[in-house]
Amino acid sequence: MKKVWVYLVLILLSLFVLGPFLWMLSTSVKPDAEVLSAIPHLFPEHWAFDNYAKAWASAPFARYFWNSFFVSALETVFDLTFGAMAAYAFARMEFFGKNVLFVALLATMMVPGEVLLIPNYITISTLNWLNTYPGLIVPWLVSVFTIFLMRQFFLGLPREVFEAAELDGCGPLRTLFGIIMPISKPIWITSALIKFVGAWNAFLWVLIIANSSDYYTLPVGLINFSSDVGTVYNQLMAAATFSVLPLIVLFLFGQRYFIEGIARSGIK
Structure with a gap:
């Protein structure tokens, strides 16, 4: 019972x-x-069912899909690369002030993202990256949560694996990407899913940086169905449906690794 x-x-x-x-x-x-x-x-x-056809034809959704995929994929690749290297350093390398630096890094997670909008915008504007792909992507190439998640996972791996790699003459990069990465598939897929979904759903930053529909992603593109005179709810929901489908498919393929990655990282 x-x-x-x-x-x-x-x-x-x-x-x-x-x-x-x-x-x-x-x-x-x-x-x-x-x-x-x-x-x-x-x-x-x-x-x-023609709501889907009307919604697709009401705005350049093919362009929005491409922008969302391009931005999300690049952010995910760079985040996993830089995050894994930082996590490996914090988990398996010794250097002065390591613990203090890691705590300071974790403390940045308590800063609301809205607080960073103005300084990030000033930086991007100074670099003349407004309405460009670098402006959309560069500020989010590294995630502290990815570093934390991977570090916890690496700490749980047997020390003998790292010692064996060192005896075979492997440097830190070769150890990380040649030996640790193949046996750490769950945490890589988990981190990739979290980052990709977050980048795919990003709205406020894209709305601020992109002044042209050529750089709109799907969440911002959904604004097309709202105006001063009202909202076309059925077409908006149709567009939201085919916007969220890629994420559902991605999660269904990676859900086994997602659950395993969270469980084995020690933060379940």
């Missing part, structure tokens, strides 16, 4: 979490007359 109650609570929580997504899917196939009906209902009386 204890397991029954546990699963019952988990099912109810799952339904609570999935509720907004189900409503998004439902609204995306409703005709205009049913979107704001006095009596809301989950399933539409008349299915309007």
Whole structure:
């Protein structure tokens, strides 16, 4: 009976979490007359699948998809590379002030991102990177959370692996990318998923830096469905649906490694 109650609570929580997504899917196939009906209902009386075609044609979503993928992929690659090197240094190398520096690095996670908007904007403006890909990407090439997550994972690896690599004449970079990386697949995939999803969903920074729709990503592109006269909710939900699909597919492919990476990093 204890397991029954546990699963019952988990099912109810799952339904609570999935509720907004189900409503998004439902609204995306409703005709205009049913979107704001006095009596809301989950399933539409008349299915309007052409909302997806109208939403796609209302803005250059192919360009938005490319921008989102390009920005998210580059941020993820650089974040994993720099994050892994920093994590390896904090986990397996000895240098003066290592613990103090690591604590100071963790302390930056308590600073709200909004506080950094103005100094980052001034820096990007000084470099003439407004409305450019470097302006969108460079400020987010390193994540402290990635460094922390990988460091915790590396600390849990057997010391014998590192000693064997050192006896074979491997330097730090070869040890990290040639030996540690293949046996640390869960934490790499976990860090990549977290970073990619965060970059894909980024809204405020892109809205500030990009003044042209040529550099808009999907979250900013969804603004096309809102104006001073109202919001086209069914097309907005249709666009939101095909915007979130890549993330769902990505998570489904990596969920096994995601759970394992979180569990083995010691912060479960």
